[in-house]
Amino acid sequence: MVGYYFIKYSKGLELENKQKTYWPHMIVGFLLIGLTLGFWTIKSASSMPVEKENAYMMSYQDADKNMNEIVAQQQTFDTKYKIELLNAKTIHIEDNNNSRKYHNDPIELSANNTFVYEIKGKNGAIVEDLNVTFLLTRPHTDIEDQKVVKIAKNTLNKWQTPSIKIANKGRYTLVLRVATPDGSVGFLETPAYFK
Numbered sequence: 001m002v003g004y005y006f007i008k009y010s011k012g013l014e015l016e017n018k019q020k021t022y023w024p025h026m027i028v029g030f031l032l033i034g035l036t037l038g039f040w041t042i043k044s045a046s047s048m049p050v051e052k053e054n055a056y057m058m059s060y061q062d063a064d065k066n067m068n069e070i071v072a073q074q075q076t077f078d079t080k081y082k083i084e085l086l087n088a089k090t091i092h093i094e095d096n097n098n099s100r101k102y103h104n105d106p107i108e109l110s111a112n113n114t115f116v117y118e119i120k121g122k123n124g125a126i127v128e129d130l131n132v133t134f135l136l137t138r139p140h141t142d143i144e145d146q147k148v149v150k151i152a153k154n155t156l157n158k159w160q161t162p163s164i165k166i167a168n169k170g171r172y173t174l175v176l177r178v179a180t181p182d183g184s185v186g187f188l189e190t191p192a193y194f195k
Contacts, residue, residue: 001063003061025148054137054145070185077186080128083176084122086116086158091193104154107174109166117159117176117188126157131179137166139171155188 055063056070063070090105115128115134133150151159166172174190 027050035116054135054142054175057133057135057147057175073183073185074187076184077178077180080122080182080184081178081180081186082122083178083186083188084118084120084176085188085190086118087192088115088192097160104191106171107190107192109164109192113161113164113166115161115164115174116154118157119159119178127180129181130159132159133177133179135177136164136166137173137174137175139173166194 058066071129085107089108091108092105093103096103113136117132119130119132121129132151134151136146138144148161148164148165151161154160170193172194174188174192176190177187178186178188180186
C-alpha cells in the first residue's frame with residue numbers, strides 16, 4: 001500500500017514539473033519590447049533638428065537670462081519714445097472668439113520688401129543719434145534670418161531698410177531694435193505673412 005501511494009505521489013510531482021510556466025518568457029519579452037521602444041525613441045529624437053530662435057535679437061538663453069533688464073529698458077523706452085511702421089499693407093484676420101489673446105493683423109509681404117519706420121519722442125520731436133537694427137525672421141527658427149545691422153535714416157527723418165528679398169512663403173516676424181543715447185532699448189515686433 002505504501003508503494004501504491006509513493007507511485008501516485010511521484011506521478012503527481014512529475015505532472016507538476018511538466019507544466020509549462022510562461023512568466024520567464026514574458027519578462028524577457030517585456031525587456032525586449034522596452035529596449036526596442038527606447039532605441040526607437042532615441043533614434044527619432046536625434047533625427048529631429050534643434051532650431052534656434054532670435055528672441056530680442058539674441059539667443060534664447062541670453063534673452064532668458066537678461067529678461068528683467070530687457071523689460072525695464074523697454075518700459076523706459078516706451079515712456080519716452082514711439083515706433084511706428086509706415087505704409088505697410090495688412091492682411092485682415094477674423095477675431096477668434098475663443099481666445100483671450102489679441103492678435104495684430106499681419107503685414108502682407110511680397111518678394112521684394114522695403115520697410116519704413118518712424119521713431120519719435122512722445123512729444124512728437126524727432127530723435128537723433130539712434131542705433132537702429134532690423135531683423136526679418138521666422139517664428140521659432142533662425143535659418144532664414146535676414147539681419148540689417150544698421151538702418152540708415154532717409155531725407156525725411158524716417159528709418160528705411162534696404163530691399164529685402166523673400167523666397168519662401170509663410171509666417172515671418174519683423175523685429176526692430178532701437179537703442180537710444182540715454183541707454184534705453186526698445187523693440188517692435190510685427191507679425192507678417194508672405195502668400
